[in-house]
Amino acid sequence: MKYTLDTIPVLDxxxxxxxxxxxxxxxxxxxxxxxxMLASAYMEPEWRIKSNETGFCTRHFELMFDRRNRLGLALMTHTHMQEVIASLEKILEGGSTGKKSLLSSLRGSGKADENSMPAKIRARMDGCVICEQVDKALTRYAYTIAQLYFTNSEFKAQLEQSKGFCLPHLALVLDMAEKTLSGAQLPAFQKAVAALEIENLKRVEGELEWFTLKFDYRNDGKPWGNSKDAPERAINKLMGACVGEEAQMPAHND
Ligand SMILES: [Zn+2]
Ligand SMILES: [Zn+2]
Structure with missing residues (x-):
């Protein structure tokens, strides 16, 4: 697979x-x-065909709902729902034995067959157009990080002074490094990122510990330091930004 660089957003x-x-x-x-997506709701370009077929995950339905473009969201949900109903008719009419396959019985798996009705319903509702696009962009950015480290000395210094990554994105960056760096570059990159990550995980862990110790009356008069938002940052470091200020979407007036 060919990857492209996307330098400016990464530097920013x-x-x-x-x-x-x-x-x-x-x-x-x-x-x-x-x-x-909300803008494409008023037209019929390729996005609309994709959103009708694939739909959205809970998070991205929520984010679109928050925009208050009620008509755009309704138009898109309507045509998506029509496609879902057509699929559901086939799935529900097709029936399902609900029995486990011989192989999964032998393995002692409690899971129903993937051809069962519930499995087909879950598969139909799987997937999200926005997640697909975001994943593609992030793959490109992770590739850019691995490449710039060796081609842009200013960026190399920036990365080494940065706070590392959340764990899902650490895995993504290392994954892209394995796929695209060769020779001595791969171990050099892995070593730099590993040192950075451990140092920063321990920093956040220490800040989180101080947060808990601040609840001891003996520490009442002592300063918070960087610990006031340590629970949010610790959760975000482990799981990717999902709570607190770092997880906030840009403000909109619409
Ligand atoms: Zn999504
Ligand atoms: Zn992240």
């Missing part, structure tokens, strides 16, 4: 000094794709 994200630049980029992408 690193300038913010956040806990995970890829989370920052993920939120900006989501914001942009939510707009694109």
């Amino acid at each position: 994200a690193y300038k913010t000094g956040c806990e995970c630049p890829l989370c920052k980029l993920r939120i900006l992408c989501e914001d942009q794709y939510v707009d694109t």
Whole structure:
């Protein structure tokens, strides 16, 4: 697979000094794709065909709902729902034995067959147009990070002074490094990222510990330091930005 560089957004994200630049980029992408989807609701371009077929995950339905473009969301949900109903008719009319396959019985698996009615319903509702786009963009950004580290000395310094990544994005960056770096570059990159990550995980862990110790009356008069928002940052470091300020979407007036 061929990957392309996307340098400017990556450099901008690193300038913010956040806990995970890829989370920052993920939120900006989501914001942009939510707009694109709602705008495409009034036309019939390729996005509309995709959204009718694939639909959206809970998070991205929620983000679109928050925009208050009620008509755009309704138009899109309506035509998606028509396609879902057509699929559901086939699934429900097709029936299902509900029995486990011989193989899964032998394995002692409690899971129903993937051809069962509930499995087909779950598969139909799986997938999200916005998630697909965001994942593609983040793959490109992770690739850019791995490449820039060796081609742009200013970025190399920025990365080494950054706060590392959340764990899902750490895995993504290392994954892209394995796929695209060769020779001595791969171990050099892995080593730099590993040192950065451990140092920053321990930093956040220490800040979280101080947060808990501040509840001891003996620490009443002592300063909070960086610990006031340590629970949010610790959760975001482990899971990707999902709570607190770092997870907030850009403000909109619509
Ligand atoms: Zn992240
Ligand atoms: Zn989604």
